[in-house]
Amino acid sequence: xxxxTQTPRHLVMGMTNKKSLKxxxxxxxxAMYWYKQSAKKPLELMFVYNFKEQTENNSVxxxxxxxxxxxxxxxxxxxxxxPEDSALYLCASSQDQQGNQPQHFGDGTRLSIx
Amino acid sequence: xxxxxxPTEMTATEGAIVQINCTYQTSGFNGxxxxxQHAGEAPTFLSYNxxxxxxxxxxxxxxxxxSKGYSYxxxxxxxxxxxxxxxxxxxxxxxxxxxxxxxxxxIKP
Numbered sequence: 001x002x003x004x005t006q007t008p009r010h011l012v013m014g015m016t017n018k019k020s021l022k023x024x025x026x027x028x029x030x031a032m033y034w035y036k037q038s039a040k041k042p043l044e045l046m047f048v049y050n051f052k053e054q055t056e057n058n059s060v061x062x063x064x065x066x067x068x069x070x071x072x073x074x075x076x077x078x079x080x081x082x083p084e085d086s087a088l089y090l091c092a093s094s095q096d097q098q099g100n101q102p103q104h105f106g107d108g109t110r111l112s113i114x
Numbered sequence: 115x116x117x118x119x120x121p122t123e124m125t126a127t128e129g130a131i132v133q134i135n136c137t138y139q140t141s142g143f144n145g146x147x148x149x150x151q152h153a154g155e156a157p158t159f160l161s162y163n164x165x166x167x168x169x170x171x172x173x174x175x176x177x178x179x180x181s182k183g184y185s186y187x188x189x190x191x192x193x194x195x196x197x198x199x200x201x202x203x204x205x206x207x208x209x210x211x212x213x214x215x216x217x218x219x220x221i222k223p
Contacts, residue, residue, distance in 0.1 A: 002156050004156070041215055042212075042213040042214055043213040045211070099145075099209035099211050100144055100209065104156075107155055108156065
């Protein structure tokens with residue numbers, strides 16, 4: 001139990017579907033992150049929120065849309081995804097956005113695009 | 115560009131010792147993390163080094179040499195449950211995390 005919960009654990013969707021990934025942290029942290037993890041590649045940072053404000057968007061395609069309604073919850077809305085978007089999507093949180101704070105990760109959502 | 119290098123895969127025997135190396139070239143340095151990730155699970159924090167030297171935590175130790183841009187994670191008395199991927203990540207001058215691709219460690223009986 002890492003204190004960060006992601007749902008669903010697995011998701012299969014067609015390219016025309018719309019779905020959302022959910023992340024919730026119970027650690028009282030102020031920063032939350034979305035990462036994409038593909039096999040044998042480094043973690044790719046997608047978005048960062050600090051105190052509910054988006055502070056990073058690493059050139060992520062607009063078919064990925066984040067939402068952070070409060071410091072404990074983070075969503076990733078998906079629409080018209082491509083097969084290359086199939087990957088493990090990890091949510092993480094840290095006390096603040098300073099990079100030298102350890103990040104706590106959820107177990108991820110394994111996304112498969114048909 | 116910024117780069118983190120670590121071996122893709124390593125194999126070791128139960129009860130033995132293994133050293134996983136990580137070399138980095140980044141714009142500045144504000145610390146280095148090691149994380150463990152079991153298949154299908156969350157990466158979990160193992161260690162953080164910001165000064166040169168060895169930090170020991172039970173069976174796991176992490177070493178840093180800033181002048182050489184080098185770190186290693188040392189695992190002693192290997193157990194089957196240590197089979198996992200080990201991720202190295204460096205904090206750059208902008209306090210951004212730069213991740214390596216991870217080392218998959220396979221433990222054999």
